[in-house]
Amino acid sequence: MKSTTTAGAKSTATKTTAARARGLSDRLRVKDDESPWSEAEIKEVRGILLEEIEVHRQELQLAEQELDDLLRASTDGAGDDQADAGAKTAERVHEIALAANARAGLAQAEHALEQLEAGTYGICENCGNPIGKLRLQARPRATLCMTCQQKQDRH
Template identity: 40%
Template structure:
C-alpha cells in the first residue's frame, strides 16, 4: 500500500503577487511623482548653479592663479556630474511611473519574475530583480 503524499499548496503565481489594490497603486504613484518633483527641483538648482558659475568664470577670471582655476574646474565638473546623475534618476523614476501605468511595475524587465517587495521598497524605480541586477553589474 502506498502512502499518500500530502498535497502542497500551489505557489502563488508571479502575476498574483503583483496585483495591487487601487489604493496601493495610487499611494505608489503619489510617492513616485513626489520623488520625481524633488529630483526635478534639485536638478534645476544644479543647472542654475552651473549657469551662474559659468557666467562668473567668463567674467571673473582675471587674476586667477592655477590653483584658483583648477578649483573652479573641479567644482564645475562635480556640479555637471551631479546634474547628470540627477537626470539619470529622473529617467528611472519616470520609467517606473510608465511601468505602473502599463501594469508592468514590479516585474523584472529581463527575466519576467517579480521583483521582491523589499527591493521595491528600498529602490522604487527598480526594473530588475536582484539576480538580474547582479548579472548586469558583473558585465
C-alpha cells in the first residue's frame, strides 16, 4: 500500500510541477529575438538551481566544519613561532573566505529559484529589461542583463 501512496504522491508532484512550468512559460519575459521559455527549459533551469543550492549547502557545511576544527585545534599561540602563527592565521582566513563564497553562492541560487517560482526570473534587477535566455542558461543565477553587468564590473 505504501508504494502506491508514494507513487501517487510522486505523480501528483510531477503534475503540479508541470502545471507550474506551463504557467511560468507564459509569464517569464524574454528578449524580442528569443522564443518563449519552454516547459523543458524551465525544468532544466530549476534543476540546475536546485543542484547548485545543494552543492553550496554542502560546501558551506564543510567550510564551517573546517573552520570550527581549526578554532578548536588552535591554542593561544604560546610556543608558536611567527611562521606557525602566520600559517594558522592564513588557514583560518582561507576557510572564512570559502564559507563566505559558499554562503554568497547559496543566497544567489536561492534568490534565482525564488524569482523563477514568482515568475519574475530573467528580469534585470537594475534596468528591468529581460536578461536573455542564453545568458540565463549559461549562468542561471544572473540577476543583471549584460549591459548592466558590464557597467557594474567597470565600477
